[in-house]
Amino acid sequence: MISALDVSTSALVAQRVRLNTISGNIANMSTMVDENGENKPYQPRFVVFQTDEHKAGGGMAAVKVASIETDEGEPLHRYQPDHPLAAKDGKWKGYVAYPKINMNEQFVDALEASRAYEANIGVMEVTKSIVRQNLSILA
């Protein structure tokens, strides 16, 4: 019975990781320089969930974050020739590369993650009430 709690907990952990990556994406919405000081706009990250059969066993399906992927797509280019980070030559001469982050997408994703978190908390409450009932036989 307790393993049902483990299953729900695994989902809580996974959803929190997802929320963390979304926070990171929104925080870095206008980050144009990477950690080494290179002129490289931030690439949004997203999590990939995977079923975890080994966590609880007995046909129960926990969930885990399989990987955190980076969106390798083209950044957004804005024409700002006077900007210090504007491209000096090439196809995007005079353009500045911005991270390609759609705030609406990120917020909807965050909302979904927090609702999923709530749903799992609800299931945990049910699990707890079942366990409490089982214990009440003893008392």
Added chain:
Amino acid sequence: MWPALFRNSALPAVEQTVQFAERRHALLAGNVANADTPGYQTRDLSVDNFQSALKDAMKASHATARNPLSAKTSGYDGLSHAQATENVRESMKQILFHDGSDVGLETQVTEIAKNQSMHSTAMAILRNQYHLLQMAISESVNV
């Protein structure tokens, strides 16, 4: 004496029901946990299968109870876990979403609520049965 005492009441059937509800709850919890996992197919235990298996086991048990000389199996041992609870079915009646997952959160939550009320009903009966036994043992209603 003790096996006979417990076998002739509703205790074994109620016990199985409680066990089944718990197993099913764990699977349904897994469904909600994997609500955002691409390609995840919902898992469930068939309540109908369980109840028909329980019915058969009860019938068999009553048959052996009537003529005790031919009694070989005791209680509900005939109802193995393999039959009653391991029968995980891939339910195909859900909507399939674009990411290949078919977890309808509302459906799952409803099933959890139904399962919970099944569990609490069985628990109430179980508690009542024990109370009755206690009353019979102590020969007093004030237990």
